[in-house]
Amino acid sequence: MTKFLFLSFFILLLGFSAFFVSSCDPDNSCTEITWYEDAEGDGLGNPSVSLDSCEQPEGYVTDNSDTDDTNGSNTLHEAFSEFDSENFIIYLDGNEVVIESNGWPNHTSPYWSNTTERVAIDPMGNTLITPAASENHPLFVEPTATTYEDMAPGNIDDFNGSYTLRVPTNPSTATNSSATGLGPIGIAISGAMIYNDEEGPNVPLDNAVVSLDYTAAHTGPQSYHYHLEPKAWSDDDNKLIGIMSDGFFIYGRRDYDGNYPTDLDESGGHFGPTLHNPDGEYHYHIQNETFLGQYYIIFPGDFQGTPNDIQ
Numbered sequence: 001m002t003k004f005l006f007l008s009f010f011i012l013l014l015g016f017s018a019f020f021v022s023s024c025d026p027d028n029s030c031t032e033i034t035w036y037e038d039a040e041g042d043g044l045g046n047p048s049v050s051l052d053s054c055e056q057p058e059g060y061v062t063d064n065s066d067t068d069d070t071n072g073s074n075t076l077h078e079a080f081s082e083f084d085s086e087n088f089i090i091y092l093d094g095n096e097v098v099i100e101s102n103g104w105p106n107h108t109s110p111y112w113s114n115t116t117e118r119v120a121i122d123p124m125g126n127t128l129i130t131p132a133a134s135e136n137h138p139l140f141v142e143p144t145a146t147t148y149e150d151m152a153p154g155n156i157d158d159f160n161g162s163y164t165l166r167v168p169t170n171p172s173t174a175t176n177s178s179a180t181g182l183g184p185i186g187i188a189i190s191g192a193m194i195y196n197d198e199e200g201p202n203v204p205l206d207n208a209v210v211s212l213d214y215t216a217a218h219t220g221p222q223s224y225h226y227h228l229e230p231k232a233w234s235d236d237d238n239k240l241i242g243i244m245s246d247g248f249f250i251y252g253r254r255d256y257d258g259n260y261p262t263d264l265d266e267s268g269g270h271f272g273p274t275l276h277n278p279d280g281e282y283h284y285h286i287q288n289e290t291f292l293g294q295y296y297i298i299f300p301g302d303f304q305g306t307p308n309d310i311q
């Protein structure tokens with residue numbers, strides 16, 4: 001009996017302390033303040049979208065002076081609607097736009113994994129085997145422009161990484177142009193990368209043309225990339241090709257009005273209207289000059305803006 005009373009008292013005491021801890025703990029108190037949504041990320045909040053919270057919610061600020069939070073200078077450019085929604089994540093971060101891609105193209109290619117084993121010899125004389133998969137990838141097509149013998153080693157879906165490019169929302173041309181380098185120099189709307197007119201250090205593209213698929217791309221040390229006009233979606237037209245690492249968009253050989261532009265600079269760029277901006281902006285075109293008599297190099301020139309890393 002005594003033991004039982006003692007136990008009851010003890011339980012009661014526990015209950016009381018729990019009650020006191022939960023209701024009177026001074027650390028649980030906080031001062032709620034009002035936060036305003038900053039959809040553009042410019043530091044100015046929208047006075048008509050607010051919430052009260054102790055901690056700053058993601059995308060909210062204390063300022064409430066933004067009279068136009070959605071149609072300011074920092075909205076996502078209309079052209080980004082053409083980028084493949086499965087392969088990309090594109091968002092604004094302050095005065096920059098962040099473009100993240102998984103590096104995979106949204107179209108068919110013989111470079112998707114398939115049931116044919118390929119053997120290639122690299123320039124050092126090493127044998128590189130691309131093993132046969134148990135089944136063809138749904139986007140795999142038989143090589144037509146290239147052959148199994150000429151194809152580069154590796155498949156598109158071997159690449160299991162991502163690429164990120166950060167560019168200003170309103171890029172400007174630089175005082176001096178800068179040369180492109182090996183590796184990605186731009187990102188195509190398909191999800192795959194754009195390379196320049198060199199295949200490697202002291203390896204001209206001429207040596208690698210036989211390995212390009214019907215859309216002028218092949219796998220490389222890192223991933224699938226285009227060197228020439230990407231026929232999968234652009235063939236002598238005005239389609240959007242992608243974005244170069246200096247933040248300027250690149251279009252097909254024809255201008256918004258269907259004519260070949262006549263005022264291009266040495267990088268294939270000019271200021272003028274595009275399909276996505278009737279007011280005009282600086283943009284590049286694939287130049288209407290043949291390479292090896294039949295191809296069109298996407299970007300053989302220098303950047304006219306300031307290039308950013310694609311990594």
Ligand SMILES: [Zn+2]
Pocket residue numbers: 195198199208218219220225227
């Ligand atoms: Zn290449």
Ligand SMILES: [Zn+2]
Pocket residue numbers: 255256261270272273274283284285
């Ligand atoms: Zn143009």
